[in-house]
Amino acid sequence: MKLRTYAGYNxxxxxxxxxxxxxxxxxxxxxxxxxxGDTPAGIYKLLVQYQKEKKVDFSQCYFVGLDEWVxxxxNDAGSCTNFLYESFFTPAKIASSRMMVFDAKAADLDASCRTMDAFIxxxxxxAIMLVGIGMNGHLGLNEPGADFNSYAHHSPLAPITIEVGQKYFQQETKLTEGITLGLKHLQEAQIPMLLASGKKKATIVAKALQGEVTNKVPASIFQTLGNGYAMMDEDAASGLVD
Known part of the structure; x- marks a missing residue:
């Protein structure tokens, strides 16, 4: 894992x-x-800007969304997919044929997982898999206890995820289950990238990157990823020991 610390979020x-x-x-x-989520928002703003400036062309790329609230x-404000459309897919003019997101309203969620796995x-x-780190060390919606060998799956949300997740909604919203790419996807990605920003993430970042490698802290899997990157600002990295 390559640890990269930057002076600030930008x-x-x-x-x-x-x-x-x-x-x-x-x-x-x-x-x-x-x-x-909040952390990748600035990244997507830059990518859209780069495309407008013709520094990059995303028209031949394929994209998948990491996860979704079941x-x-x-069309649901506050959903993961709504965020991706508003912050990147729509402004970058990504064709629908070149993206796959979870059907988290499907009657058969297992079939939705199989569809995602088949697309990948x-x-x-x-090539690149971006993930943030939750306050409990989750990656995507791989909550503590998630199988390191899992592909796309759905599972109950941890209480802290439900609590923190409310910030994405204008009113209190019932969240019970998540559907997500798995930790095996992360291990198979050519460039897995962990994103972290802010003092509030310092404790869990230190636990994940310098503590025990365990599925009780899913983000600790990054310690095993030689091709992985941990990208963070100084605040998020402030709990790490040299």
């Missing part, structure tokens, strides 16, 4: 965006996994 976003930029230049039809889709197997391997 510098972290720019460095991450440039890694994505270089990958797309190297392989224009790369398959890229995008995560939702029972929601792109067909278009892959995953």
């Amino acid at each position: 510098e972290m976003c720019r460095a991450t965006a440039e890694i994505i930029l270089n990958q797309v230049k190297l392989k224009p039809d790369s398959l890229i996994c995008l995560t939702s 029972g929601m889709d792109k 197997n067909e278009k892959g391997p995953l």
